[in-house]
Amino acid sequence: MKTIHTIKVLLALAIAGINAVNAQDSLPSWNDTAPKKAIIAFVEKVTKEGSADFVLPAERIATFDNDGTLWAEQPMYFQLFFALHQVKILAPQHPEWKDKEPFASLLKGDVKAALAGGEKAILEIVMATHAGMTTEEFEKSVKDWIATAKHPTTGRPLTEMVYQPMLELLTYLRANGFKTFIVSGGGIEFMRPWTEKVYGIPPEQIVGSSGKTKFEMRDGKPVLVKLPAIDFIDDKEGKPAGINSYIGRRPIAAFGNSDGDLQMLQWTAAGSGQRFCLYVHHTDAEREYAYDRESNIGQLDKGLDEAKAKGWTVVSMKEDWKRIFTYER
């Protein structure tokens, strides 16, 4: 077994060498502005063996928000498109929805009225439409839906409304021994069926909001039934708690785009040694969307101030990204 270990070590060193050479080419969709330089400088510091800043590969944990950080979140969270789809499919089994908000408005096609209840209404819709079935049935419903779901404005598959520069960043970090995680306010079981294919992040590296489940035997076969009860909300103060619960290590790098990510970035920054915190700032009304302090979705207000005060990296999509979505050629 020693031989295998030696080969592994040699290969790891070889890969590290190749990566170092390729570093500048690993982020081709990033302009050569400050954010790209800051990312590369950080990665080179923590991967340089023998230096005071060196971090063992096992501790190279990087956490990414999903909505608005890895894929778009306008005109509304994509998980809501799924929920609306599910409301229509499930409505015949829920006659009470006709008189109950936010479902009543949704079924009338008035999405705006339904979402007037804010984050709480959203979670209610999500939990109600994500429950009452087994985890396997739910997984199938997500897979079926995402295979054809299109964005209302661009007409592109939602899985192509993904930011190309962030995909490159994920790959670059992994090539440098980082383990990449998603830590999202979105539903954990909503993300897991497709994140491996789209981002290269496996189910066990997804942290998200969740509903309770119940183990039971159906015809002698064990199933987990999804209950209409919230178990955990992975947003704001929930993000460090989710990281502690699911990962059990403090990240050394964290990436977000909203005030919902602020506590995750604070938690990451508060560790010892080199730390990297980055906000994606939606500044490109032409190629994507422009929103921050006043937005209902993905509000970035306190976070923007804190980023400035703490010297965190802020990416201006307009200035710092050559290409935005994966479908652009």
Add this chain to the structure above:
Amino acid sequence: MKTIHTIKVLLALAIAGINAVNAQDSLPSWNDTAPKKAIIAFVEKVTKEGSADFVLPAERIATFDNDGTLWAEQPMYFQLFFALHQVKILAPQHPEWKDKEPFASLLKGDVKAALAGGEKAILEIVMATHAGMTTEEFEKSVKDWIATAKHPTTGRPLTEMVYQPMLELLTYLRANGFKTFIVSGGGIEFMRPWTEKVYGIPPEQIVGSSGKTKFEMRDGKPVLVKLPAIDFIDDKEGKPAGINSYIGRRPIAAFGNSDGDLQMLQWTAAGSGQRFCLYVHHTDAEREYAYDRESNIGQLDKGLDEAKAKGWTVVSMKEDWKRIFTYER
């Protein structure tokens, strides 16, 4: 980057080849009885590319109970030794414990009376002694304790009260592309500080029982404070729920030793394709302990019947293991 990928693939194939040759020598502490043969047959089936039983490496999830499966659990769960240690340290801050069971008995040194309340009393002790501090402080207290904690009968460090054949099994599975997880009724934050060193299993691959935490700022620094409230009990029906929540994939192999693991084994067995379920049966009163259907700790009753009915592998420690603890030479 293509070159790197090619090298990786070639190396993976080379390692796979070496492992196949070494398979028989990877489990030297196992007798050449049925369990060892069943393990090797299973691993060879699911790793044979092109065969109908082949399982992609990403889906080779193996889950292990901890207490009584990877390390001993007699004369009581080792986490309780830690809790007793903590009760003594924390008692001055909790004058009310003097009149409150199970703490009162503990402080008088009457462990038996304290534990008369069963699993519920145990969890109460654990939660009370594991709360009221930050996650970092708690981690340090576990590390400090386990560095010197000894077993009351053998006098050995608790980290050597680990089953050598199971360590070999973990290594053998990982060498064959499996990702190994612990899914234990024990505290997730109690295990994480030492499982990587002892079992080679990193914090993010530990699932266990947990308490709630609260994010707060202390002197401008974010901390997570451990609350005296149970968040999740990872036992019995909780194990499949924990697997679903933390791992998000169904294991293809599961290893336990008690009725507390039964639902995890059922959940594992109920997937499609090749599945492997194993019970460690404590049958060796001389070298370890002998207990099953009547035991208060690690009761194995229903599980033993179901293993027989379903043809699961049952390891008799006495018959199937050459060596038990890692400290035996």
